[in-house]
Amino acid sequence: MNKPIRTMSIACMALFIALLVNATYLQYLQADELNSRNDNKRVRDAEFSRERGAILVHDISVAESVPVDDEFEYQRVYRSPLKYAHLTGYYSYTYGRNAVELTQNDILSGSDPRLFVNRVVDLFGNSQPEGGDVSLTIDPKAQSAAYDGLRDLGDNVEGSVVALDPSTGAILAMVSSPTYDPNKLSSHKLNAIQEAWERQQGDPARPMLNRGIQEVYPPGSTFKLVTAAAALSSGQYNPGSTVPGGTRLDLPQTDTDLVNDSGGDCGGDKISLTEALAVSCNVSFGYLGMELGADTLREQAEKFGFGERYFEDLNGQVASRFPEAPDEPQTALSAIGQFDVASTPLQMAMVTAGIANGGSVMKPYLVDEVRSPDLDVLDKASPEAFREAVSSSVASDLTQMMIEVVERGTATTAQIPGMKVAGKTGTAQSSPDRPPYAWFVSFAPADDPQVAVAVLVEDAGVARDAISGSGLAAPIAKRVMEAVMSR
């Protein structure tokens, strides 16, 4: 009977080896994959009870973890929650993370490879791993100016402000309204979180949407900058070239004509390109659009960043778009930022910044520095050229034209005493049953640009005829520019 017993010994040994191998697979090889799953409560709990790094704006924290006496030990606290909500995002037990809390989670939670040495030290020192800090490019004064500017139009105003440093692409301000309080989503009271979340989700004004990057709007007349850039770059036009003006442009293949805002005249049947931009003449730019063709316009728009997602520091960027194959009248409408052209406020800020920066569009970024828990700088953002949108001579022509817009055109409300400001207004119709979008894009000082701004007011709850880029949006842009210049 000993032979079968020996056989059984080997069989039993095989069973135990299978158990050992399988345990190794589960706890060693598969462990990382299991530990990174979202539904893994352990990992989430551990991350929650860890001291998470702070999010800083000019060395002042806008999000930090403070010790509390509950099961998670640390509570995420947002200073100025409403103003920075769309930048910091939330850090919720139930609903995960958003914005910088999401994109910089590895650093903030301390699991980033750049913090490896710290982790090893923590392991031997038997202390809880700590997260590193993330410092943003935001200028707090500009952010406040943008936030207050929007909120002054009313608490329920829907709109967004994005300000960039044209020479680097650093985001100086990004505000979206209405906003929300991330503290309410990051509390440790799970019922309260759920309630707050459901209230935000159910709000038709979508307060959690970052209108600066996560939604596209018809850019209206601000898109004429792109059309003008295409015209100047084609070599067939210069700022002094005459283009058709007047009150209406006959659109081929249709019975309708393209008219100017409020049906006005552009100041003559033949006007210069500079004049056309200064008075925001739909007739002239509709004509230019048809002359240049949809492909030329699209190429120019794409050089500024249309059709792409290039912003990595916040999640959920939507690509701006120029229509695929518009016919001639649609091209004319597209050339003035109507029809199916749609842009995020960030994208229009980039068009403006590109012109301000001599034609070179910089890649936008929000994260300036990441630091270890000991405040050593682990990584500092270096400005990166995104694309050469126009030549420097075209850029300087456009700048001159935009200065005219502010000095004597549609955007006199954006004038800053003692400083040259370059800008462009926009008032975009989308459908008859909703108010038009008021836009303003600008940069200053025009001779040495420090800041480029795009302001969008989607719905300010004011009468339809009171909505205009110069009336609603330009004063906000002015405040933001002044805030940046005052530093």
Add this chain to the structure above:
Amino acid sequence: MNAVNPLMSFVHRRRRGAELFLLVLSLFVGVGAYAAVGLGVEGTIPADIVGYGGWLTVLCVICHIVVRIFAPYADPVLLPIVAALNGIGLAIIHRIDLANLANNEDANTYARDQLLWMTLGVILFIAVLVIIRDHRRLQAFTYISGFAAVFLLILPLLPFLGTTINGARIWINIGPFSFQPGEVAKVCLVIFFAGYLVLHRDALALAGRRFAGIDFPRGRDLGPILAMWLVSLGVLVFQRDLGSSLLFFGLFLVMLYVATERPGWLVVGSALFIAGSYVGFLLFSHVQSRVDSWIAPFPSDAGSYQIVQGMFGMAWGGLVGRGLGLGDPTLIPFSYSDFIVAAIGEELGLTGVMAIIVLYGLIVERGLRTALVCRDAFGKLVATGLAVVFALQVFVVIGGVTKLIPLTGLTTPFMSYGGSSLVANWAIIALLLRISDHARRPLPEMPGSNDDDDATQVVMLR
């Protein structure tokens, strides 16, 4: 069976000192784990460490003394391994108790009950060693054991006794206690199979018809054992106890193979097993749901929640674990019983799990070694049966928890909370010790046994 040549058999040493030394190590592990739990959870060594440690030490020392007196030649490794496993199990259960108490002051605690059950197990262990002085006596109880096994298995189905817990009707209530008779039935079945096969193995192996290349035994030889086996298997299927069905099937197959020395049984048995599993899969929804959660545990749903939590726990433990008291084993349902290995994986890591698996492997190895050196067929079969049933149980439960095979409910021997399992396993160890004592004991000096001496040979001259 091979005749033992006296020339070849060396005399085993008693090795009781080695046992005592290993036992002290085991106590360090068990009591140390208890202290570590206190340090991990509360930051201090628990106040009752002296009482607890003392109690555990007394139990182990008593076991050792009883073995010294009543089974002096018994295998020296088995008892220390069991003491270590039981000690770690108690510490883990205590740790989960503390976590449950932290969440809810009125939570059920299990460690104290488990220590009482361990005491009962030790009493039974002593009783088996003291009462059964020769395991061959058990052969007389072959059929009684068989009927006892069937009776025990049927008990939970009786309407006034049985209770259904977590979908399986395998418990009976006696007063405040619930008891799983299947655990005891396991031992009875081993004795029955061994006793029957010893008598009938020649007939089973030799007499019969050849069909399709395999020798099939006669119905009258196979009938009783087949009937007994079918009854027990049927009862288990009826009770929805998949784990035990698997265990008993494997046990039966292996003992048949060892007794008849015909590998054909393994082939036939495996074929039957595959066919049976497939039919079971088609017929029973609870089998299907187990297989589904095994193949696709993610996203975790009601069926796979437990296994997924177990996997998360073990992955969280990684190589060296979170440390006793520093994990979250209460997230795993039943981490104090069936899923105790997942709790160990979380807090003691892969290292701890491997140590536990190796300890179980050693128990099986010592059991099979006992079977090899045992001199009588009955003892060989009982030892093989007990070792194999142990190996299968560990494989089914740990394999299920670590998602090597579909999960079927079985207790982790000596570690899971559960009185019946603990008591039955202590009895199994006592039986193994009894057989190994007999096997390792030097042969009694018999007149004429030293017949290698030619000079003293008695020659009949007539």
